Amino acid sequence: MARHFALLAAFCCLNYVTAQQNAVVNVDIYYESLCPDSIYFITKELAPVYDELKSFMRVNLVPFGKASWVLGDRRRPTEFQCQHGPSECYGNKAQACALYAIQQSTTGEQQQHQSVKVVNCIMSSRYPARATAQCAQDNGLSQQSLDVLKNCMRGDLGDQLLINMGERTKAFESRISFVPSIAINGVKNPSAFRNFARVVCNEIPQDQRPEVCRHV
Secondary structure, three states: OOOHHHHHHHHHHHHHOOOOOOOOOOEEEOOOOOOOOHHHHHHHHHHHHHHHHHHHHHEEEEHHHHHHOEEOOOOOEEEOOOOOOOHHHHHHHHHHHHHHHHHHHOHHHHHHHHHHHHHHHHOOOOOHHOOOOHHHHHHOOOOHHHHHHHHHHHHHHHHHHHHHHHHHHHHHHHOOOOEEEEEOOOOHHHHOOOOOOHHHHHHHHHHOOOOHHHOO
């Protein structure tokens, strides 16, 4: 258990801090694995422009949303409640574990790239709550990372990671009002939900904007 907490501390402190030097816009996405609006945002707003904007962004994915939890003890396990039921709690935990497994094996631009690609694959699938392992494999995670993912989902570490996602969400907004919520450079920006590329492009110095910014 002590090892789990040490690894969790590293996950909290290091997640994406080594992202590419060109990144100028911090993008925090607070979402849920089965939320239709979350699925829309990740698959229709983030993913289509990611490759063209990735050098200008530091993306942090936080799967939790309007969920809650009750800490367990020796008699009972930790319990989570999610807006779209138990399957969403499972999906949120699975994604938290996938992000952790990626963080353990990659750094910087590759870490962010794999995280976005895996989450987009999950959210694009017919059954997002059950798609994590297959999407991780399809997007090139090593067997070692797949084993980390599997063990995380089965053990206490998955609960700890999901609690961490909940704490990050509540630190952003104690009672999150809309899912997904997108923060740009630490500030909630409702316009990013349907105009993500435009919002990010507006944060990039005009003389550095990539080609995609001319069309949004």
